[in-house]
Amino acid sequence: MSDSYACAEAVLTQLVAQGVRELVLCPGSRSAPLALVAQAADRAGAVRLHVRVDERTAGFLALGLAKAGRGPAAVITTSGTAVANLAPAVLEAHHSAVPLIVVTADRPASLVGFGANQTTEQADLFTGFVRYRARVASSAPAASWQAQAARAAVLAEGALGGDPGPVHLNVELGVPLVPSAGPRAWPAALPAPLVTPGRSIAQPVALPGTPRTVVLAGDASPSVGAAARALAESCGLPLLAEPSSNARSGPNAIRTARLLLGTDLGAAIQRVLVFGRPTLSRPVSALLARPDVEIVVVSDRSDFPDPGWQARLVAPAVTVEPGPAEWLAAWQAADALRQEHVTATLAEVGTLTGPELADRVVASVPSDALLILASSNPIRDADLASIRPDALLSYANRGLSGIDGTISTAIGLCLAGGRPGVLLCGDLAFTHDVGALAIGSDEPRPELRIVVADDAGGSIFATLEYGAPAFAQAFERVFATPTGLDPVTLAGGYGVPARRIDPDDLAAALAAPISGLEVLVVGLDRTGRADLDARLAAGPSAG
Template sequence: MSSSRCAGTIVAQLCAQGVTDAVLASGSRSAPLALALASAEAEGRLRLHVRFDERSAGFLALGLAKASGRPVPVLTTSGTAVGNLLPAVMEAHHSGVPLLVISADRPAALVGVGANQTTDQARLFQPFVRWSARVSSMASETSWAAQTARACVLAAGVGSCNPGPAHLNVELDQPLVGGEVALPELAAVVRESSGGSVAAPLVAGPRTVVVCGDAPVAVGRQAAQVARSGGFPLVAEPSSNARDEALRTGSLLLGSALAAEVQRVVVFGHPTLSRSVNRLLARDDVEIIVVSAAPEWPDAGWRATRVVSALVAAEPDDSGWLRRWQAADALLSARVDELVAGQPVLTGPAVAAAVVASVGSGVLMLGNSQPIRDADLATASSVTPDCSHSGGGSLIQDAEVLPGTGARVFANRGLAGIDGTVSTAVGVALASGEPVTLLCGDLTFLHDANGLAAGLGERRPDLRIVVADDSGGSIFATLEYGDVRYADSFERVFGTPPGVDPVRLAEAHGIPVRRVEDEASLTAALHRPIQGLDVVVATIDRAGRRALNAQLNALANLVD
């Protein structure tokens, strides 16, 4: 009876978000939503207005939204019923009115195969809506409320000052009715306005971790400031620009017993790198607060309940909370170093550590796939902890080492692909006017080899490209597909050894290049000044990559 539960959750979340009026044009596929709206009206949660003409229903909802200033949903069944809402949606778009279209639909698998009353209605209102989403009764239940809340917030223009229509296309599977239960009591997702310069406070109390994903320098600094002033552990991705004050082994520690004690997470940037972070953000026993000045916000776990544009951390209640994480990080860091140093051949983590150390306070670009994950365990040097902060008492005085490079770090983490990495690094170098180091894998390098070429008379960057050459895609060995049961197919369909020598390719472009096969040679190559474009190819062995990754993850189990 997932369709009934889905419909009830959607309507309950509408009420939680402050919806007071809803308009219904009846139909069959929309039956679960119609019954849920009727129940909501019977319980006094909203007023329901029923019309038989969808075009009229759309403009009725428009008028209600225009006069109230609140999002007003208009609900229809599938097919041409949805198309009749287009004039009202267009008017709402150009008038800035928070109209919310909720269209019932069949499951996506039935669209385009001749099923009754189906069409491609999920994209019907582009480009007139502020946001649209497909909601499936067969998806995770947490997504139903989260998508509904997001639609209300974005339609209202909170955080964007740009109200307008939004669209939820709700795919409902059979049985449509039966098993109805009381509408749940849900909490609103609060999006605090980005207007003004006063940051929102963070109430002291819950044991908190700050997570910073891919982010520009300003956002990374804000994440570090909140962690510092609140006495919170900071788990930051390599391209977060917050690594100076972050736990070096944060992603590994989130697989330890310490993670079970986390009660609240404050999220900055766009976290995409670590499965342990994703698991934390999806937990139903953790409060998720997202800091984002953009109209939309990251919430892949569907658990965020508060979204703010800026945040000031309160003085911590438990000064020992951070010290426990720092002590565990120091212990785990030593074990990581010991494990990596004990490998008989040059490894990805060793290459990443050498590259990060060589950059210092310069500019670093990280390729996706395995190299950026190897850089996630890298630390450049020990730095003196800064024990000053905006709160009271010393928060990090017991820390011996804080990892970090002070570097500005870039990566294409928007969609986390390997496309155009070399060209992006060239652009970073030309725009910054500083020497840049790029760390990438051999497939990433080959994929954008044309980025090495530029016409006569074009500006040349000061860029060093370090290619971690493992003759293929080592990241797949660390995932499910690297299991022995897929061994017969692994090399061809996942490992994909290219059979191309990156050294020869660089030479063909007339670029200085050298191959290194041990840490000493790599360190020597990296300490040469960066003048113009050059390439360093580090030979690494991916045969033991899966085992090494398992050993690294197992180290977290040794932390109390």
Template sequence: MSSVDLARTVVATLLDQGVRHVVLAPGSRNAPLALALATADRAGQLSLHVRVDERSAGFIALGLARATGGVVAVVTTSGTAVGNLLPAVMEARHAGVGLLVLSADRPASMIDSGANQTTRQDRLLGEHALACIRVASESGGVADWRAQVARAVVLASGARTRQPGPVQVNVELAAPLVDPQVLVPVEVGPGLQVLSAQPAGVVVLPAGPRTVVVAGDASAAVGAAAVEFAGQLGAPLLAEPSSNARRGRCAVAAYRLLLPRFADRIERVVVFGHPTLSRPVTALLSRQDVELIMVAPGAEWIDPGHAASRVVDAVRAGAPGPGDWLAEWLAADREVAQGLDADGGLRRALTRALWASFGPEDVVVLGSSNPIRDADLAPIAEQGPQVFANRGLAGIDGTLSTGIGVALGSGRPVTVVVGDLTLLHDVSALGIGDLERRPDLRVVVLDDHGGSIFAGLEQGAADYAEHFERVFATPQAVDLAAVAAGFGAGVVQVANPDDLAQEMARPVHGVEVVHVRLPR
């Protein structure tokens, strides 16, 4: 069997198992995969997205997977190319996103020989990948390869394990790498039929204990479940922006500021998603004197304080809780909101203008620094946008690429809200190839000249002021507008909330950057 046979079998199996988006970073060793995928794309069998930077390609695949809910493949050549996928793989592992890494490699006989771009890459992603499966053109045949790749897709989907995540398929390809047969479209078959593992039943929770519902980073479906349960119980809903639950009559906008006031009276906490944003919530989830119920539809659950009382698949309220409990929270929330509006300054006003522009049809990707924390104090909307954020590990790298993947996967305009350092981390993602599909993407950059988020942490204390600017704030003199324009993005400069609201009211066409300057 040849490398072309293996590449065509891999692509056919992806199609058989329902994979419809693949991100490719070009190279030499992955040539047969690249040509087989391009042929499938031209035949309308899948959508191929080509990027020159593997790190960006990984996060675009991550965004595609989050937007579509399916497994998305990312293909690299051998060597350091595979290592550049590690940040996206780490995020996918902790966020439970189905990502299939197809890493082209040389034959096993060439390992440790000093051959060009050859290293031990089959386990390079380590424990961050759920598994590493090897297929080789010099070993096995079509039936073996199909079975292995199908198993990898199913494992990445979490269909049997209830734990989706990244899986590596190391594709060992011997020369010759191409022949004209690679340009013949593959046939799509029925694929491996795998029934999903079924969750357990719904647990009915009685009314009585003073309960709060905490919603962290989650899918739209999980967010909707949190909103529904809080409404059934009439309990305060403490929802982060990327929980997709920050709406409705029970949602408390300034919950992180109110928790110290109410914490001693809380008797039960029901947790949806993956809360990561605030220390008051982390402190609440670490208490041993309250009942902590973790709602986890997957095989894993969060428990940062090692204090969980129960882990369940789903919950329903047996009866409404005490009405005065929610009323107290909402009254306090209105009081705090008035103070924030009076004293919040330009940043608060810009945040209000930005979030007032979003409706239920909008899609937003938030950077993991100040923008998501600003949104965490924004007023509650009756029906807010769908929100994504990379909160599995809460890194700022790859945020623009994730937004591009979400836009390509959803087929809808996407607004990405980031700080200046987050933009610099991933600005090359704006360099979309001439032959590639361009998303409708608006990037709102809140530029406060460095990492101002650290000022609110311990290192922002006066004792460390001598070194703060250099080793934490890291101010930079990059002209972000000029850089974005150099990558072909349309650029608009905004100075105040009214101008921002006017800009946000325009439809998004192509890739554009809205640059907002802020004082530190």
């Protein structure tokens, strides 16, 4: 048997033994042994295989599978530029602590640097962004193949006190790549997994309830989000939860939190209990940078968030004595008034706006489905959406807050979770990752509704400094960047059902059952977006 095929089999069987159940594969020659073993694993029911032709979308598909799955997901590519195309997904996984296993085929190390075809210095390509990297050589002792794969899977999950995140196995395969007799069947018995003790549960730190405290929940997993909501409700504290925090539900959640932070009520905050990774708004960033506020970060990660450099306590868990009841009541009363102002302001526009579309989309998601939000304005618009009573599972790529791989991630989330999903994205995010719709006829397909907020460009830039009239001459070309492309036509080119929805028909379209993969395009006018945001931020007193 080819040593390369035996090496590939050892690596993948060990990953399966460690709990990997989702494999994403991109075609290639040097990766042929890995591809054949992956297909054998899929046929045997040991894994579910997803084949894609674009490594960038494949990386984000694996990211989504790992986010919503029960363990790490792996993505397999050939050598050369194929590996470099995984970089955006690896960086997002690094910053959002997602257990992504990158398996890249390579030529033997002796050929690197000598002009061999499709060969470059790829073994250390992700240095600084992976929890572990290894050069797995088919010429090395066979025992090392499984040991390296086992170590990678364990460290990807954050065992032994580390943080979860991506790992990289660069598999150096010599010729012959495959046995002349053809591929073998998947082994009947798997190797023994590498077992590590689970993380110990630390005793929570007890905090007094006297300082005026809020619970701030940024982008977080469902378990972290549930903990944030539970703490807020058990201690009677206002809950300031971002849309992807998995905490934005229940009676303590403050819908207009980011708008209230600029008021006297926000100025009265004395302590913030931070869960997850808050990244969404400047008012939140300003709060976390205030030297007069006690910042307590509730996290068991070494890369805990502290963007304002003010954290004074970091603990895996905390308990808080109940605070004054009037503190929560004041936030709830102010929130009710601000909600009325938001509703009235949006109604004055006369046409459908981004915040109104986000509110309708969030409300439409079935309780057993996923909500996925693209970066830029869609997730910020959802930050003003009505609070749901149920704990809707919500996701976004907020590790680096890019629009890269939005559709691919959403597909992975739905497939791994076994749930339908609704993705709200802008037209630029849709165009950027439209290649994710290239799904082969034999591949698993999600139940996913993609709602495209089509405002013909990047409306978020109109709300920033360079949206001012002084920059008008440059704005459209270098910031808004309208492409002139029609999302309906783009989706149709991939054979995905798509249609443009008029505002009058939106309620019916969103209420329809989610069936297969579909695209709904809703036109928006971004002309007055900066003025709208300013009026929402100003509040009712400014009229």
